[in-house]
Amino acid sequence: MEHEHEDWLCVTIEENDCSSQSMSRKRNYDDNTREFKSKNLEVERRRREKLSRRLLMLRSINPIITNMNRGTIIVDAITYIEKLQDEVQSLSQQLHQMEATSEETAETKIDEIEAVEDMKNWGIQAEVIVAQIDENKLWVKIIIEKKRGSFSKLMETLNYFGIELIDTNLTTTKGAFLITSCIQVKDGERLQINQIKNLLEDIINDM
Amino acid sequence: MEHEHEDWLCVTIEENDCSSQSMSRKRNYDDNTREFKSKNLEVERRRREKLSRRLLMLRSINPIITNMNRGTIIVDAITYIEKLQDEVQSLSQQLHQMEATSEETAETKIDEIEAVEDMKNWGIQAEVIVAQIDENKLWVKIIIEKKRGSFSKLMETLNYFGIELIDTNLTTTKGAFLITSCIQVKDGERLQINQIKNLLEDIINDM
DNA sequence: GCTCACACGTGACAC
DNA sequence: TGTGTCACGTGTGAG
Numbered sequence: 001m002e003h004e005h006e007d008w009l010c011v012t013i014e015e016n017d018c019s020s021q022s023m024s025r026k027r028n029y030d031d032n033t034r035e036f037k038s039k040n041l042e043v044e045r046r047r048r049e050k051l052s053r054r055l056l057m058l059r060s061i062n063p064i065i066t067n068m069n070r071g072t073i074i075v076d077a078i079t080y081i082e083k084l085q086d087e088v089q090s091l092s093q094q095l096h097q098m099e100a101t102s103e104e105t106a107e108t109k110i111d112e113i114e115a116v117e118d119m120k121n122w123g124i125q126a127e128v129i130v131a132q133i134d135e136n137k138l139w140v141k142i143i144i145e146k147k148r149g150s151f152s153k154l155m156e157t158l159n160y161f162g163i164e165l166i167d168t169n170l171t172t173t174k175g176a177f178l179i180t181s182c183i184q185v186k187d188g189e190r191l192q193i194n195q196i197k198n199l200l201e202d203i204i205n206d207m
Numbered sequence: 208m209e210h211e212h213e214d215w216l217c218v219t220i221e222e223n224d225c226s227s228q229s230m231s232r233k234r235n236y237d238d239n240t241r242e243f244k245s246k247n248l249e250v251e252r253r254r255r256e257k258l259s260r261r262l263l264m265l266r267s268i269n270p271i272i273t274n275m276n277r278g279t280i281i282v283d284a285i286t287y288i289e290k291l292q293d294e295v296q297s298l299s300q301q302l303h304q305m306e307a308t309s310e311e312t313a314e315t316k317i318d319e320i321e322a323v324e325d326m327k328n329w330g331i332q333a334e335v336i337v338a339q340i341d342e343n344k345l346w347v348k349i350i351i352e353k354k355r356g357s358f359s360k361l362m363e364t365l366n367y368f369g370i371e372l373i374d375t376n377l378t379t380t381k382g383a384f385l386i387t388s389c390i391q392v393k394d395g396e397r398l399q400i401n402q403i404k405n406l407l408e409d410i411i412n413d414m
Numbered sequence: 415g416c417t418c419a420c421a422c423g424t425g426a427c428a429c
Numbered sequence: 430t431g432t433g434t435c436a437c438g439t440g441t442g443a444g
Contacts, residue, residue: 039416040417041438044419044438045437047278047418047420048437050278051278051281052436054281054285055281057281057285058281061292069433069435071257074265077265077284081265081284081291084288084291084292087295088291091298091302095301098302098306152363155362156359156363159359165358167379168375169376170376172372172373172374247425247432247433252421252423255422259420276418
């Protein structure tokens with residue numbers, strides 16, 4: 001279907017028909033010979049140049065290069081893409097399991113819907129009070145519903161946030177916990193009362 | 208320097224010189240015409256095939272493809288590599304800052320080690336005392352090393368065993384926790400002092 | 415008709 | 430010396 005012709009394909013090439021585009025572009029049609037020059041000559045040339053540029057571009061963003069030639073550029077790109085894909089997979093996997101473990105410490109949402117009404121019936125309101133004792137110490141008073149594990153979880157969450165409860169007193173009444181405690185802060189750290197209060201309220205609301 | 212020759216470049220092409228490799232390979236040199244065939248004809252052909260295969264390979268591992276042609280395959284590969292690089296950077300950044308926060312909690316290990324020596328240096332011994340108040344109540348006194356989270360863990364474990372701490376007082380000295388508390392037991396359950404004491408000691412030894 | 419993308423065969427060049 | 434790679438100009442089919 002292709003190359004069906006039997007004729008002779010003759011091309012004359014002069015001495016300066018090198019890769020100079022301007023030269024060949026100028027003499028595309030006004031040659032002394034026939035009109036042998038194909039019309040898509042410089043179109044094809046531009047296409048080749050574009051492809052070469054892109055190949056160089058592909059090579060330039062690849063840190064792992066073994067050789068300059070077209071084939072190895074592509075092979076290097078393939079191996080690099082595979083490496084990046086593996087890396088992404090591994091990283092997202094690590095990230096997921098880290099999120100899972102950190103959720104595990106902050107979790108525990110699986111229990112008790114009891115004694116809630118008790119506290120309300122006695123007219124006791126949940127409460128968080130934070131007061132400053134000195135530059136390194138806060139005093140906190142917390143009243144929360146008495147649920148099994150809620151105090152433990154409060155301790156745990158505070159511990160997770162790096163807050164140290166120095167002297168703690170926990171009193172249990174019907175339906176409520178009364179917690180009074182001191183929060184110690186390391187020297188040099190800023191002590192934000194509102195910040196601590198908001199944190200405590202967030203923890204309690206999450207229970 | 209190149210194309211210095213003045214000669215005529217003549218090529219005869221017959222009717223069945225299509226892309227069939229076996230056909231052209233067979234008749235590479237034993238033609239009726241001259242020896243016009245270049246020696247690297249099928250070498251070049253193989254090179255082209257190899258490059259095409261690799262290009263297809265590059266296309267196959269790229270999930271984002273816009274077009275089939277050579278140029279866009281490479282452009283797609285470039286954009287995909289850039290996307291993967293961004294992704295890797297973002298993920299590793301997230302991972303690092305997550306590690307930083309979790310190291311913040313692990314940073315307490317230094318405190319723990321110091322605290323252990325502190326307690327020993329002060330001549331404080333770990334201790335568990337359990338005494339019976341009435342048929343439903345126990346009084347416990349616990350002295351343990353001050354480690355971050357150990358009190359929280361104690362609470363949690365007791366909670367897990369269904370033991371309710373009614374009124375708890377936690378005092379922190381240099382290197383030790385002093386915990387005094389009441390243990391409430393439901394009516395009808397047997398209250399075994401030694402059992403509770405052993406449980407507490409087991410918990411403390413496991414920390 | 416035209417444009418675009420590709421495959422082809424070939425000479426030049428480097429190792 | 431060959432062996433591999435590249436750019437070139439061209440033919441050709443698809444849209």
